[in-house]
Amino acid sequence: MTGDPAAYVAGRYERGSVVAALVIAACWHVGYDLTALVVNWSVYRWPAAVAGSWLAYVVIGVVAAHALLRTRRTPGAVWGFAGAALGIDVIVLAACPAGEVLGPGDWSWGSIGWLGVLLFWWRRGPHELIVFLVLNGVVMLTGMALNGVLDRISLARFLMVLVGSVTLQLGYSVATHALTSAAQRAAQLSAARAEADAARQAAEQVHADRLGRYAQVRKAAAELLAALADGADPADPVLRRECATGAAWLRRLIAETDDVPDPLVHALRACAYDAERRGVVVSLLPRGTVPELPLDTRRALTEAPLEALSRARSEARVTVFGGAGEVVVSVVADADDFPIRRIEGIRVTEHREGEVLWIESRWPDR
């Protein structure tokens, strides 16, 4: 199946119409034309020529069927085959004695139009088919004139058969082509609507995420900025540490929405750069394979380690290990203690050895 639903639906409709046209032409040729040929065998001037014409019709029909079902394009020299079809018309007409023109034995001119439908199937418009059908009418009319059957009744029969067959043939071709393109348009519209729905949902999600991030940014920066605006002393070490922590938060917010293969390590790396800019020597060592975690889990998992990193005075070692269904993030740094927020699903362990603080955060908590 092709990926484009419009092309798929249109393809199915088109194949159905093609098969139906072939079946109609074949039934007509075998059911009506063959019967007429057999019944009027003794009437024709040259019955063998008429039988040959019947077979030539079959051959042209097979060429057209091959073009329709296999190569799916108009056969080369299509007007050559169309001419041959009109030739069949002429031969059968010539083989009929004057009394049989327009009679049951003159089977070809009513059915030859179906060959035209098949041969010109892949043409964009019905123009060539119309030309073919008109030529068919002209051939017939010429034959009638040559045989001297231009009386009122004959002309009426001529028009009746011509209108009847042309309506069917041209009508079928135009209607099925219209149906196919309608189906294609319907499928395109439905695909476009599904796409619009997906885009709307994505936009809503992005908007919700943005609101969430905005709340986080407020949490990280708003109070500090307000304090600074109110004249807080930038030299105050407590305020400076809070600023470093806030900067780490903002940095993480920026990094965590980047589309990278390993978002957890990416966010940690971004914060490590910040710490390095403050003059802290940071080594970041990711090991193993970190599974894909939801944003909330990533955020919870890195909260305490990042706070420790942002409080590091001169040195920090950040390790990440992923494997056996768990992710462990740890920071060893010369940092002060800080209150650790308890988060559902994450186990945070804290150790101190002299100046050095060791924070380890594990997911899942088990």
Added chain:
Amino acid sequence: MDREPLARPVTVAVVDDHPIARDGIRTWLSRDPLGRAELIASGATIESVLRGPGATADVLLLDLELHGVMVIDRIAELCAEGRRVVVYSGHEDPETILAVLDAGASTFIAKSENEQHCVDTIVTVATDRPYVPPMMAGAFLSDARPQRPRLSEREREALLLWFQSMSKASVARRMGLTEATVRQYIDRVRVKYAKIGRPAPSKAALLARAIEDGLIQAHEIQEYRSFAADPESAP
């Protein structure tokens, strides 16, 4: 660690293409208050060091990258000659560390953990005992190769905490064990790694010493012996 008094200082040869690095190592060794190690040869190429007194050094300290070329493929040959090779490098990725150990190196020190671990490493390695710096613990943890040794839950946990790297005392407190037990867990992992890869005298010596020290039982080593006897069957 349990240190027996050394009858004489451990002799060390250094191969490093940076003169400043060779000087640095000389300084570290001379700064050891116990004077446990002595630099007897140094040079920029393996050949130049092995031509002189370096040929008989107890420990060969080898920079993994010499003049821009990784010398991993030379390690096996040096170890096959019965040398104890300590590799140090700035290439600290687990694949490199594991390849170096597979080739038979006694241990691997990351350049970032050099000063803190250098003398201890040399002295430990000279007695054929395991020495696992934190970076190597990280490499063991992330080993996903099919032939990797099976580690117990406790061994894995000890490796993980040691990789996070505070001190073995802190790891012991975290795990509720004595420091000696933590060291035992970590060293056992190193011994398990001596059983895989290509056999080498350094690995055999490490296993023999591990049995002597009671770190592993003799029957646990059968596996290794059979690989050594028939290299074709080695994993």
